[in-house]
Amino acid sequence: MVSFFQNLVNALQWGSFYALIALGYSMVYGILMLFNFAHGDIFMVGAYIGFFVATGLLALTVSGSIALPGWLVLLLTIIIAMALNSIVGMLVERIGYRPLRDAPRASAAITGLMIGIILETGNLALLGAQRLSFPPLIATETYNIAGVNVTNKKIMIVGVALFLMLVLHLFITKTKWGMAMRAMAYDFAIIPLMGVPINLIAALTFGLGSALAAAAGILYGVAYPILDPYMGILIGWKAFVAAILGGRGSILGAAFAGFLLGFIEIFTATIFPSTFRDLIAYSIILIILTFRPHGLFGEAYSARLRL
Amino acid sequence: MLSVKNLQVSYGKITALHGITFNIQKGEIVCIIGANGAGKTTTLRAISQLVKADAGSEIIYDGKNLVDYPADKIVSELGISHVPEGRHIFGNLTVQENLTLSAFARKDRDAVAKDMEWVFSIFPRLKERQWQKAETLSGGEQQMLAVGRAFISGRNIMLLDEPSMGLAPLLMMDMFAALKKINEEGTTILLVEQNARLALKFAQRGYVLESGQIVLEGPSADLLANPDVKKAYLGG
Structure with missing residues (x-):
């Protein structure tokens, strides 16, 4: 029982990363019918931006210009980094995808893969091949709760992720921009007739997704403080799987499936040797998708009203 | 007020409108009648900039060429709203949210609130269904919502694409009575209809569109009495 709860804590942490990234895939797909395959690399860029912001703030603290406690530097x-990475996401949309708005979806998907490679190799060219180590902003404290070891970092990671999802939910359900996003997911073509600029909502969607990816990148850096230009590939693909598992375009589905993915991975590893983990975890997901091809929260039709 | 000159629209190699010319004066109700595929919907979509007109086309409103505007600014800056064919309400949003969204670009909150009340006053059914998902509405209620939404989004001119489609006769009468009220509020109406008799009784003037060309125009009474119109559109 103790080991179950121990695994649960780890699953929640990984689920937080997957869910935050999967939300970006799902929102963009829901609104623009586009799989943004550069999203894993946008997560990587977010982690790097976080690295530079944190390092900069720490340097200011050390030089005595300002004195900030670690948790405040992290906050x-x-x-x-969320703000800056949202600009990166909007640029990707503006430069990479907007010119292809009416092109076949396969062209846009290939563009996404190319943007991803450009972000990876651009990073490599700019910063060199050495890995960066994310600065330790908060000291690890371990609490023993009824035999289960919980660190303050894990609580923080899950807490921040859930908080951001709540904020996103409120934004989408309560504001007029969120309303426009939901409307655009339902009927893209008619949006301008409401006086709503399509490009504004497209940029907003990319911005929000990229901001969440940056948060995921920093939380990841806090837990696993090694950054390299290819760090976004595997986690990006896994989050993409979560978005599909949740149901294309479903926000709730993406968040739920992100956590589910974390659980399946962690609990697979408790039963099977760790080298089998992904093989078995993703076989399970393949089986789920065989029976629910539209995902857990997806709708039975995929082609929305689009003229 | 709105003057369309030599409007030509092509979809690839197929030309849908062969340079049509017509105009609407402020406060008027004008209709364009014609068979399915004559180019009626394309005409409205070209005014709204949902499709781009071919070079040389002129759509002038208050001295501005609409071709220079993006589609959302046609609504939010020039106040030309459009009720699309097939209603296109946002089924995943509530009735209230559909109406709120149509005020997206408006800054005059008090006036928006007043307009919403007015919409609810001419379509009391929408008030009853205010918090329901729009996809649960009947066809007639969805049409009311589409018209209400257009009224809030911009009210200098309202472009109406087949508002009678799929409505039972009684509902149709209600709908056109409501449109009359909207016109009396000062909104100019351009109506496109397959139901020629209904459209000509409602409008003051009409144009007859055939295969992308205007073949007849005049006051509604004249068109109703015209033997060719009678034969082709009014069932003999």
């Missing part, structure tokens, strides 16, 4: 890093 500021998350906020600033």
Whole structure:
């Protein structure tokens, strides 16, 4: 029982990463019918931006210009990196995808893969091949709760992820921009007739997804402080699987499936040797999708009204 | 007020409109009648900039060429709203949210609230269904929502694409009575209809569109009495 709860804590942490990234895939698909295959690399860029913001803030602290406690540096890093990475996402949309709005979806998918490679190799060219180590902003404290070891970092990671999902939910359900996003997912073509600029909502969607990816990148850096230009590939694909598992375009589905993926991975590893983990975990997901091809929360039709 | 000159629209190699010319004066109700595929919907979509007109086409409103505007600004800056064929309400949003969204670009909150009340006053059914998902509405209620939404989004001109489609006769009468009220509020109406008799009784003037060309125009009474129109569109 103790080991179950121990695994549960780890599953929640991984689920947080997957869910935050999967949300970006799902929102963009829901609104623009586009799989943004560069999204894993946008996560990577977010982690790097977080690294530079944190390092910069720490340097200011050391030089005595400002004195900030570690948790405040982390909080500021998350906020600033989310804002900056949303600009990266909007640029990707503007430069990479907008010119292809009416092109076949396969062209847009290939563009996404190319943007991903450009972000990876651009990073490599700019910063070199050495890995960066994310600065330790908060000291690890371990609490023993009825035999289960929980660190303050894990609580923080899951807490921040859930908080951001709640904020996203409120944004989408309560604001007029969120309303426009939901409407656009339902009927893309008619959006301008409401006086709503399509390009504004498209940019907003990419911005929100990329901001969440940046948060995921920093939380990931706090847990696993090694950054390299290819760190976004595997986790990006896994989050993409979560988005599909949740149901294309379903926000709730993406969040739920992100956590589900974390659970399946962690609990597979408790039963089977760790080298078998992904093989078995993704076989399970393949079986789920065989029976629910539209995902857990997806709708039975995929082609929305689009003229 | 709205002057369309030599409007030509092509979809690839197929030309849907062969340079049509017509105009609407402020406060008027004008209709364009014609068979399925004559180019009626394309005409409205070209005004709204949902499709791009071919070079040389002129759509002038208040001295501005609409071709220079993006589709959302046609609604939000020039106040030309469009009720699309098939209603296109947002079924996943509530009735209220559909109406709120149509005020997206408007800054005059008080006036928006007043307009919403007015919409609810001419379509009391929408008020009853205010918090329901729009996909649960009947066809007639969805048409009311589509018209209400257009009224809030912009009210200088309303472009109406087949508002009678799929409505029972009684509902149709209600709908056109409501459209009359909208016109009396000062909104100019351009109506496109396959139901020629209904359209000509409602409008003051009409144009007859055939295969992308205007073949007849004039006051509604004249068109109703015209033997060719009678034969082709009014069932003999």
